[in-house]
Amino acid sequence: MKRSLLRRVWRCWLRAPLGIVLILLPQRLCAQARPFPGTNFETIYQALLQKIDGIPIFDDHAHPGFSDDPNVDAMTSPPGSSPLRLRETNPEFLQAARALFHYPYSDFSPAHEVWLLRQTADRPGIGYWDHILDQCGIETSLANRVDMPGYLDPKRFRWVFFVDSFLFPFNNKNFINRNPDEAVYIPLQEKMLRRYLRQAALDRLPDTFRNYLAFINHILEQNKSRGGIAMKFEIAYFRSLNFSDPPRAAAAAIYARYGHGGLPSPAEYKTFQDYVFRYLIRQGSRLHLPVNIHTAAVGGDYFSLQKSNVLNLENILRDPRYLHTTFVLLHGGYPYDRKAIWLTAMRNVYLDSSEIELLLYPSEFARILKQWLEIYPDKVMFGSDAYPYSKIIGAEEGYWLGVRSARQSLAWALAEMVADHEITEVAALKMAHSYFHDTAARLYSPTREGERSR
Numbered sequence: 463m464k465r466s467l468l469r470r471v472w473r474c475w476l477r478a479p480l481g482i483v484l485i486l487l488p489q490r491l492c493a494q495a496r497p498f499p500g501t502n503f504e505t506i507y508q509a510l511l512q513k514i515d516g517i518p519i520f521d522d523h524a525h526p527g528f529s530d531d532p533n534v535d536a537m538t539s540p541p542g543s544s545p546l547r548l549r550e551t552n553p554e555f556l557q558a559a560r561a562l563f564h565y566p567y568s569d570f571s572p573a574h575e576v577w578l579l580r581q582t583a584d585r586p587g588i589g590y591w592d593h594i595l596d597q598c599g600i601e602t603s604l605a606n607r608v609d610m611p612g613y614l615d616p617k618r619f620r621w622v623f624f625v626d627s628f629l630f631p632f633n634n635k636n637f638i639n640r641n642p643d644e645a646v647y648i649p650l651q652e653k654m655l656r657r658y659l660r661q662a663a664l665d666r667l668p669d670t671f672r673n674y675l676a677f678i679n680h681i682l683e684q685n686k687s688r689g690g691i692a693m694k695f696e697i698a699y700f701r702s703l704n705f706s707d708p709p710r711a712a713a714a715a716i717y718a719r720y721g722h723g724g725l726p727s728p729a730e731y732k733t734f735q736d737y738v739f740r741y742l743i744r745q746g747s748r749l750h751l752p753v754n755i756h757t758a759a760v761g762g763d764y765f766s767l768q769k770s771n772v773l774n775l776e777n778i779l780r781d782p783r784y785l786h787t788t789f790v791l792l793h794g795g796y797p798y799d800r801k802a803i804w805l806t807a808m809r810n811v812y813l814d815s816s817e818i819e820l821l822l823y824p825s826e827f828a829r830i831l832k833q834w835l836e837i838y839p840d841k842v843m844f845g846s847d848a849y850p851y852s853k854i855i856g857a858e859e860g861y862w863l864g865v866r867s868a869r870q871s872l873a874w875a876l877a878e879m880v881a882d883h884e885i886t887e888v889a890a891l892k893m894a895h896s897y898f899h900d901t902a903a904r905l906y907s908p909t910r911e912g913e914r915s916r
């Protein structure tokens with residue numbers, strides 16, 4: 463009985479003119495998402511872009527500083543290939559120089575670049591860098607640096623300090639000999655550890671593992687009291703992001719054996735590092751220092767895609783013991799960005815898009831943003847990864863290009879979502895504010911620290 467009634471209704475619908483069928487469709491159905499954009503995409507894009515341009519930015523990840531400042535990073539530009547968009551031949555850097563400095567030339571020939579270098583020859587101070595942020599629409603920028611120089615305004619630039627060197631206290635010959643990239647990087651980590659020892663008034667490694675951990679704590683607390691608001695790992699440059707869970711006694715025994723000489727085997731070194739890494743992230747919870755981790759396959763020709771794959775962190779990120787540590791996956795796990803977003807299901811895990819919007823052009827970056835926003839829009843943050851790549855491509859140009867690219871890409875991604883009836887324009891603007899400002903501002907705010915400790 464029911465079946466024949468259904469058949470009759472169906473036949474009736476088939477005979478009815480299309481217009482009548484559409485009128486009879488419930489209103490809500492028309493508001494459902496659809497797989498093709500509406501004809502008004504361009505109008506929506508322009509309207510959104512205009513509003514997005516006015517959002518003050520919180521930059522989750524950058525390395526501000528002059529190109530000859532040795533403390534701008536614990537690492538350095540890796541030797542090796544440079545992706546197309548980051549080459550000095552990219553005309554967008556000319557646009558950046560024109561927009562920021564009124565650069566009067568149409569190339570970076572040696573004769574012309576002198577003009578650009580002259581702009582910073584007398585090491586301008588706080589006003590110069592504040593003005594760069596103002597020109598780019600950035601309210602606050604995190605500064606991933608060895609230390610904070612006098613020329614950065616502490617009200618606008620907040621310090622993120624490096625902690626990888628605590629994982630390299632022994633003879634590092636096996637790392638250094640592995641490939642030309644490590645030969646550049648490892649001595650910089652050793653230098654960083656010597657710097658921390660000096661900071662703690664130590665002239666050599668502490669005698670016992672217990673005292674070594676106390677030394678680590680001392681530096682973390684000291685750096686926090688000096689304005690540090692997060693700790694940063696660049697460990698993906700050196701080894702797998704998979705950290706096993708060895709007992710403290712195993713790490714202590716390795717420290718006792720090699721703390722003052724001898725060459726640990728790769729397996730012994732890994733066990734030691736696995737313990738110290740986990741120790742550091744526990745301190746991140748105790749001291750309310752979010753843990754920022756480099757998760758992108760970029761940095762020298764020998765960078766291991768497999769080892770640095772962000773999914774290797776899954777056992778850490780989904781471990782309930784670390785729920786009170788806040789993790790930020792820098793560079794969104796690129797090129798595993800589609801997978802990385804699912805890790806942010808955990809309430810304490812976030813990711814940022816730093817570096818991706820510099821590597822990829824807006825048409826491709828918009829696709830990544832769109833997918834992230836369609837899954838966990840409140841866990842995604844903007845970061846520029848501005849860095850003094852060379853004398854010509856300074857952190858200044860990096861800020862400018864990162865912001866400009868991200869604004870266009872975000873407007874593009876959101877306009878598609880609005881045109882496809884996935885979200886309203888109001889919801890789109892809320893997402894834009896979260897991405898460019900609100901999520902990061904909340905994550906690093908001192909009041910949140912109070913919330914978490916309750």
Ligand SMILES: [Zn+2]
Nearest residue numbers: 523525606847
């Ligand atoms: Zn960076």
